[in-house]
Every structure is written in structure tokens, then in C-alpha cells.
Amino acid sequence: MPRFLSSALWLIALAMTVVGCSDAESRSGIADDFGRCADFDPLRQLFWGDTHIHTELSFDANMQGTRTTVDDAYEFARGEPIPLQPYNEDGTPTRMAAIDRPLDFVMLSDHAEFLGTLKVCNDPSSPGYGARQCVDYRAAQQFDASPQEVAGIFVELNALTAAEPQRARYPELCGPADEYCLEAGMDVWRQVVSDAEAAYDRSDACELTTFPGYEWSGGPRLKNLHRNVMFKNEKVTALPYNYFDEPYAEGLWARLREECVDAGTGCDVLTIPHNSNISEGIYFQNEMANGEPFTSEYVEARNAMEPVIEVYQHKGASECLPGAATADELCGFEVIPFSNLATTNLELITPPDPKGFLRHAYGEGMRLEASLGTNPFQYGITAATDTHISAPGFVAENDFKGHGGAGQPNRFLPPPPGFPDVEYLSPGGLTAVWAEENARDAIFSALRRKETFGTSGPRMAVRMFGGWDYPSDLCNASDLVAQADAAGVPMGGTLEPQPASSAPVFLVSAMQDSNSAPLQRIQIVKGWLDGDDYQVQVFEIAGDANNGASADLDTCELQGEGFGDLCGVWQDADFDPGQRAYYYARVLENPSCRWTTWQCSAAEYDCTDWDYAACVQRKQDFLPSDFTCDCCDPAAGLNQAFCAEVDCRDPGLLPEAEERCCHQVEPTIQERAWTSPIWYQPPS
Amino acid sequence: MLRPLVHFFLIGGLLFSAKSVYEKSRIEGPAITVRVAVDATDANVETAVREAILLNEAQRLGWDRTDPIVYTHLIRNMRFIEPDSPDDDLALFQRAIEMNMQAHDPVVRARLLYRAREALTFVPEDRMPSRAELEEHRRTHEDRFEREGRVRFQQVFLSRSKRREALAADAREMRERLAALGDSAPAGLGDSLPGLRPEQSATPSELKDDYGAELAVAVGEAVVGAWRGPVSSVYGLHFVKVIGTEPAYVPPLDVIGAEVRADRLREIREEVRQERMAALREAYRITIERAP
Numbered sequence A: 001m002p003r004f005l006s007s008a009l010w011l012i013a014l015a016m017t018v019v020g021c022s023d024a025e026s027r028s029g030i031a032d033d034f035g036r037c038a039d040f041d042p043l044r045q046l047f048w049g050d051t052h053i054h055t056e057l058s059f060d061a062n063m064q065g066t067r068t069t070v071d072d073a074y075e076f077a078r079g080e081p082i083p084l085q086p087y088n089e090d091g092t093p094t095r096m097a098a099i100d101r102p103l104d105f106v107m108l109s110d111h112a113e114f115l116g117t118l119k120v121c122n123d124p125s126s127p128g129y130g131a132r133q134c135v136d137y138r139a140a141q142q143f144d145a146s147p148q149e150v151a152g153i154f155v156e157l158n159a160l161t162a163a164e165p166q167r168a169r170y171p172e173l174c175g176p177a178d179e180y181c182l183e184a185g186m187d188v189w190r191q192v193v194s195d196a197e198a199a200y201d202r203s204d205a206c207e208l209t210t211f212p213g214y215e216w217s218g219g220p221r222l223k224n225l226h227r228n229v230m231f232k233n234e235k236v237t238a239l240p241y242n243y244f245d246e247p248y249a250e251g252l253w254a255r256l257r258e259e260c261v262d263a264g265t266g267c268d269v270l271t272i273p274h275n276s277n278i279s280e281g282i283y284f285q286n287e288m289a290n291g292e293p294f295t296s297e298y299v300e301a302r303n304a305m306e307p308v309i310e311v312y313q314h315k316g317a318s319e320c321l322p323g324a325a326t327a328d329e330l331c332g333f334e335v336i337p338f339s340n341l342a343t344t345n346l347e348l349i350t351p352p353d354p355k356g357f358l359r360h361a362y363g364e365g366m367r368l369e370a371s372l373g374t375n376p377f378q379y380g381i382t383a384a385t386d387t388h389i390s391a392p393g394f395v396a397e398n399d400f401k402g403h404g405g406a407g408q409p410n411r412f413l414p415p416p417p418g419f420p421d422v423e424y425l426s427p428g429g430l431t432a433v434w435a436e437e438n439a440r441d442a443i444f445s446a447l448r449r450k451e452t453f454g455t456s457g458p459r460m461a462v463r464m465f466g467g468w469d470y471p472s473d474l475c476n477a478s479d480l481v482a483q484a485d486a487a488g489v490p491m492g493g494t495l496e497p498q499p500a501s502s503a504p505v506f507l508v509s510a511m512q513d514s515n516s517a518p519l520q521r522i523q524i525v526k527g528w529l530d531g532d533d534y535q536v537q538v539f540e541i542a543g544d545a546n547n548g549a550s551a552d553l554d555t556c557e558l559q560g561e562g563f564g565d566l567c568g569v570w571q572d573a574d575f576d577p578g579q580r581a582y583y584y585a586r587v588l589e590n591p592s593c594r595w596t597t598w599q600c601s602a603a604e605y606d607c608t609d610w611d612y613a614a615c616v617q618r619k620q621d622f623l624p625s626d627f628t629c630d631c632c633d634p635a636a637g638l639n640q641a642f643c644a645e646v647d648c649r650d651p652g653l654l655p656e657a658e659e660r661c662c663h664q665v666e667p668t669i670q671e672r673a674w675t676s677p678i679w680y681q682p683p684s
Numbered sequence B: 001m002l003r004p005l006v007h008f009f010l011i012g013g014l015l016f017s018a019k020s021v022y023e024k025s026r027i028e029g030p031a032i033t034v035r036v037a038v039d040a041t042d043a044n045v046e047t048a049v050r051e052a053i054l055l056n057e058a059q060r061l062g063w064d065r066t067d068p069i070v071y072t073h074l075i076r077n078m079r080f081i082e083p084d085s086p087d088d089d090l091a092l093f094q095r096a097i098e099m100n101m102q103a104h105d106p107v108v109r110a111r112l113l114y115r116a117r118e119a120l121t122f123v124p125e126d127r128m129p130s131r132a133e134l135e136e137h138r139r140t141h142e143d144r145f146e147r148e149g150r151v152r153f154q155q156v157f158l159s160r161s162k163r164r165e166a167l168a169a170d171a172r173e174m175r176e177r178l179a180a181l182g183d184s185a186p187a188g189l190g191d192s193l194p195g196l197r198p199e200q201s202a203t204p205s206e207l208k209d210d211y212g213a214e215l216a217v218a219v220g221e222a223v224v225g226a227w228r229g230p231v232s233s234v235y236g237l238h239f240v241k242v243i244g245t246e247p248a249y250v251p252p253l254d255v256i257g258a259e260v261r262a263d264r265l266r267e268i269r270e271e272v273r274q275e276r277m278a279a280l281r282e283a284y285r286i287t288i289e290r291a292p
Helices: A003-027 A059-063 A070-078 A115-122 A132-141 A147-162 A176-199 A249-261 A296-305 A341-346 A358-372 A440-449 A480-487 A595-602 A612-622 A640-645 A656-662 B002-016 B018-024 B042-060 B068-081 B089-098 B106-121 B131-140 B160-179 B204-211 B213-221 B253-283
Strands: A045-053 A082-087 A093-097 A105-108 A209-211 A213-216 A227-231 A269-273 A308-310 A380-382 A430-435 A452-455 A461-467 A488-490 A505-511 A519-530 A533-543 A565-571 A581-589 A672-675 A678-680 B031-037 B150-159 B199-202 B227-232 B236-246 B285-291
Touching (some): A059 A147, A070 A082, A070 A105, A070 A176, A115 A132, A132 A147, A176 A209, A176 B253, A209 A440, A227 A249, A249 A269, A269 A296, A269 A308, A269 A440, A296 A358, A358 A533, A358 A581, A430 A440, A430 A461, A461 A480, A461 A678, A505 A519, A505 A533, A533 A565, A565 B160, B031 B042, B068 B089, B106 B253, B131 B253, B199 B204, B204 B213
Parallel strands (some): A045 A105
Antiparallel strands (some): A227 A269, A452 A672, A461 A488, A461 A505, A505 A565, A519 A533, B150 B199
């Protein structure tokens, strides 16, 4: 038997022993019975969570100066303030952060690839501690480390996750057969699971639900294929399988099925794709690890393992790309102008590929379903932060502390002056689930059946049902949920064909976040398969798109009227029972200030006038010598007047500075919710 | 499970006994001289003293000569100094020891301090909290584990978006209808909102988060069994009738055992660290030398 294999098996056996022990402890008299919470509703209630959170355990966060821990992340989710970097020389933090309202559920998702590596490098008792890469890592952690030192080791190690799958390897410091990092990674994973157990509220108050998890961070040739792995409970796999262990998604799913779903231990797991927007269009490519097109077995596995997708987070939205496929002026929301992981990290403007967006996936999924029998991309919707500072659910536009380094985004690429992070990033969103109670079984089941929606941050409540016989005045019923639930399916569901019916009817009911802007309107986005082509159309079903609401750019005060709640019943008049289709709702708030405008407002910058002197100073400090200050720079202030004069018809032909105007961030945004679609499949 | 045992037997076992060696047996500890900067503050001096004690303990236990990391690191140093040396690793290591390299190398120093600090905070089996201790911890720190009280109430809602100018008149009419209801449930009355239930149980915090402070206060102040309202929110007007209240409580240990244990272990680690450090600090005879 090869040595590395024997080592790995030994480690797995050891891990199973260890995990078995923790299971036994957790079983001692503590059950997680469905229905144990004091507040239980069979018609389901709304819970808010974040399933994408990084702490000091993630290599990239760690390199960005994050020192906040798993415990800090749970404290933050409960509403307690936590310290944030940058730290002073004496180790005291320079900033604090607190969420405005506690979350109901969280899953920490530290990158699995370097869980063991960090422990090895920080633990002098580890044989790998003295390795050159560890020495460089520790040097880069020092307060006075140069940007070059930080960049050097960050790129050297992180680049391993961008290797071709067949070349994906643990770092050298992990020793022969990767033993040091495998063993250390097991230790950390066990602690992660144990910490999630300790933070999970098993009382009938059900205040906080936690899920063990991690992020599988494969990015072959810098194309993002990352997915978060979420376990239902403390019954987990022996190792947090990462890109180096399983460099293909189907390998990961096979491991998870074998060692969790099919193991008969009560283990259950799902994976949540994210940031398909920076995958250069390969996230939904019809190609398996062996280079062949999807098989029916593959699409079944993907459908089963990936019920939901993260549509929005710090690194942008993945719903749709402006100008792609169909006219939809609202596709421009938080679309970052980068095509892959490297261009995002290095701020190199490169156009994203429309094939990396959800609209494309939904269409392709229907086409594949027609030929293979299962839709591999039948995703429900979630949203998250992807915080790298242990701050789950920290989505406030008026208090954005940054994605990572918070003042030092990468510690080798300085942020725009006055901003905590790169202007294209944003505070991310939240996942909402409709579940009977705030406990693991109920929340996990809701994710499985896709009764979920994502928001860009505000906690607006949205319910959507589809049926065949809903009355047009259903919105007036005080028991509309009971009626809609009894006669149809909720978001995430699939409508059964009804031979006698003419067209499906959809009910969408929404209420604003009491701490945010009023609602403006509700839309239904319909996509359908017409022969071999897929189409998309957007319908306004409630509210007023032309209500004239806005925000004052100097004070960020909201202006104009909106709606506290909205409800609409809509029937698809063009429905063709022979065509596959999906329908999801998009709920929009009135316009409000984007975080960049909040920062400008707070700093009393004049965001409507170009500050030439500031630009020159910034250029002297760290911008390339060929950068010209003759143009607006959205990072230093929004010179809208100048940018409006730039001819953006072909940005590629413009000087770099003027091209930047074409990618100007918007001063205001329309916060929104995206529901999971309701699907229609014609009779076979 | 295994790693702590390895730590205990191979790394920290001897240091753990510092308390009994130096405190219970009243054995006088070593004398050491700690050099600090002439302008060092009291805090700087104390830090230097503690590090010197831990380093001395590590050296007293021979970790500077037996530790595998120190071994590897010193060999690497020697290979750097003598790149052409034909000697094997052991010979190089012995020469490094003869040169007293381990006493001055910053990596060795960090390694020894790390091991000593790990040993200080290790919780031995006899200090692991028993069920009785956890129960006591739960009882004496109820504020850490308390769950917020809940209110069970009925609610009727009138939507501002839906009723617009008629909202105030509709509210007056609704108040009269509710007053006439008696103990009957308000079935079919009012408008719907996503998540709004005719009867629900909630904490004041949840109500504030969902509907705003005004409604949370109104529910908190409501007399049980009587309709109250209308109360305004960003959504419209609300009428509430409190059915019952459940006070704040601390869940039993069977339910929050993991939470209590984690909390108590954090304390114990700090306790044993302080105990062991204090015992060492008391036993050692320290001379401070200030140097420019």
C-alpha cells in the first residue's frame, strides 16, 4: 500500500474514533426532536441566517489580519460587539463592530484547504512549524510586515487552490504524505464541530441554531468553483474534504454521500455554490471531471447535493448580467466588473461571462432536464456575507467594515482612501428560510425543499406560492397563507401539471424591513424553455415602479413614499403547458444610499465634485504612474458630472482612467429579495 | 482526545506539577536574573519575569535539548553556517548545543514559551468539571444562560398600504368589533402580512426586530385578556391581546450542557493558568537588572 494512502487511512480511522467520541457526548440525554421549540408554527415562520462566514481559521482572512475567532463569530451573531483589525502594535484593536439584530442561524465556513496548515504553522509542537513557508507566514503576520512579505506567502499558498485539479496539492510544509496538515486539520475540524455544538441553543427558547460546515475552495486556473459544505448536525465526515483531497465537485459529493448521507449515522449534508459570477462562465458548464458531458447519474447527484445557491454576497450578485439574454434593467445590481478570482483580488477590470450567472444556469438546467430527466441547476436561493472578519450577517450599508482586512483589504493592495474596502465589493446579504421552528432539523429541511429566499441585506419578509386555482382576490384574505399553502406549493416547489387548468397563478406577499426603506414593487421573473432556446420575461405585479422615491446623496435621507407591505396575485397568461418554466419573485425597496455614498456622506466628502488634489496625493502614494487624475474615480468621490460625459459605448477603447468611469459604482441601490423559483415541468 | 494526552504526558506533565512541587512541598525555586531596559515599565518588567520563568522551566525540563522542533531548527541553522559540513544531523545538533545556540535563537525561545504556556493552560482530568460543578456553574451564572421571557398574544393588523386614507376609520371600527368579541378568537379579521399569525409566542426582542419598538412596548405593557390598540408601525396599525406570559428562565443542564461546559472550561483554563503561574512566580527568586 502506498505510504500516503496508508497514512490517510490511519488518520481517517483516528478521526472517526474521535468524532465518534464527540457524538457520544452530544447524545447524552440531549435530543434535537422536531417540535421542541416554544414557538412552533406548522405553517412555518421566518428565520434569518448567514451561511458564509470566515474567521481567523481561514488562511486568507488570517493573512488579512483577522484575529477574531469562532467564538467571536457566534457572539457577533447573538448581537455582542467584537473587536476588529487593524490592530495597533500592542495588539489592541482599532475598531469594534456589532450587528443591529441577532441572527437566527449561522454556519461558519472557513476554507478547508488550509485549516491544518495554519495550525501547523502556529503550533511549535508541529513538525512542520519550522518549514520555510511557515517561517514566511509568521513573518507576514507581524505588525510591521511589508506588503511584499504579505503578498509573497499569500500568493504562494493561495495559488495552490488555483492549480489544475490534477495538480492540486497540499503545501510542502505539510510534510510527507501531507500528514502534518491532515492531522492538524482534523484537530481543527473537530474543534469547529464542537464549537458549533456549544453555541447551538438546545433549549426551547431556540435562540441560535448553528451548523458545522466549511468551504471547499477549488478554483482551477483562477476560475471560482467554491462551494460551502453544510452539515445538518454534529454527525459529520472525518475530514473537511477540500480541493487538495477532492479536486472535483463530483468527488466531493461522492465522499459526502458515502461517508455521510449513506452512512446510516444520522449525518446529512448539502453543498452551496457561490460566486458563479467570477467563474469565467464555467460554473454551469456541461462537462464532468473526465471531460465528458453530464450523465443522468451526474445530474441526479448534483440536484440532490446542491438544492440551493448563494445569489449574492460581498463579491457581487450572480443573478443576471445586464444586457445578457433579455432586457432587464435591474440586472445591474452589485455586478462586479471582474471575471475570476485573481482579477477580483487584483482589481483588474475584466468583463464577467454571462454563462456564470443564474439566469443562464436556470435555462441550461431546463434544457438538460429535457434530455437527461433531472435538472442539475434547479437551485433555490440563498444569500450571505462571505465575511472574512467573523461578522456574520453584518450587512448594514451604513456601517460596512470591509470584506476582509477592513482597512487593509489584502494587506498588499491598499484600499481607496477613506474606504474600508474596494469600492466594488459590498456588504452582502442574508438567507431567509420558512421553517416550523428555529432548530437544525427544521432549518435544514427548509433549505432542502428550497423554501428560502435571499436578500441584499434588509430583512424584508417575502412569501410566494404557486397554484392553479387561486382566486384573484387572495391578497385580501386574512388567512391567505393557509389558503395558498393548502391549494398550491410554496417557493422552491414544483407545480404538478393540471390538465384541466388554463394557467398557473402566483401569490407574492411581502413586507418591508422595519429598519430599512419602504418597498417599491414586486416583480415575477419567468423563464421558459421554448424548443431548445430559453427565454426570460419580467412582470410587474404589485407596487409602483415610478413612485419617484430617492435618497439624498449628501445625507442619505430617504425621500418619497413607498409601501410597508405589498401583495400581488398574477396569472401567467402566456402559459404553455408543454413548456418547462420557472417563476421567481424579486421584491424591491425604494432607492437608498450605497455603502460608498454612506462613507462619503459620513466623511463629508463632496461626492459630486472631483477632488483633484486628493487624486494626486493618492497617485503619489500607491497608484501606477500612468494613472491619470483627469477623470473621476469612484473610490475617491463620485464625479458623476464628468463620468456622464464619457462615451462608454466601447470602454475597451478608452484610456484606462476614462474606462474606469464606465464602471462607476452607483451612488444609490435598490435593496432587494430574490425568492427561490417555483418550477413547472410538463407531463413526460 | 489523543492530542491532549500526548501533551499531558510528553509535554506538560512535569510543568503541571509546578504547583505541588513549589507550593505544597514548600520547595524553594531557582534563582534567576531578568534583564530589562532601564526605562521598562512595571508591566514590561512583569512580562519579562514571567517569560523568564517559563523559559527557565522549559530549560529545567530539558525541552531545549529534547524538543524535535528545536532539534530540526538548530540543525537548519548549523547547515546554514556550515553548508559544506560532512557531519550528520546529530553531530551538528550537538555542536549547536555546545555553542549554546539554543539560548539565543528566537525560534527556539518562541517554541519553548509556546510549550510552557500550553502546559500552563492544560486542564487535567481531575479539574474537568463534573456534572455537579456544571450544575453549580449554571446556577451561579444564570445571567449567562438566561432565556428571555415570552408573551403569547393575539394580533389583528390593518395595512396602511392597503387601506390608505381609510386606515383611521377602519381602525376605529375594528376597535369596536374587537371589544365586542369577548373571549372569542379574532378569526378572519384584519389584513395579512408574511409571517403574521393570529396568535403567536414571541419575546420582546423579537417583536421589536419584526415590528418596531412601539409594538414591542405595547405588548409588554398590555393587560392580559384585554385588546389594546391601535399601535402604529411602519406597516400600519396593530391590535394586540396578551393571552399569557412566560417569565425569563434558565434551561436545565440536560438541555444546555455543551453550552455550560464550554463556558466553564474557559474559566478553568484561566484559573489553572493563573494558579500555576502564581506558584511559579512565588517560588522563584528574581533579581531584576536594568540595562540601558
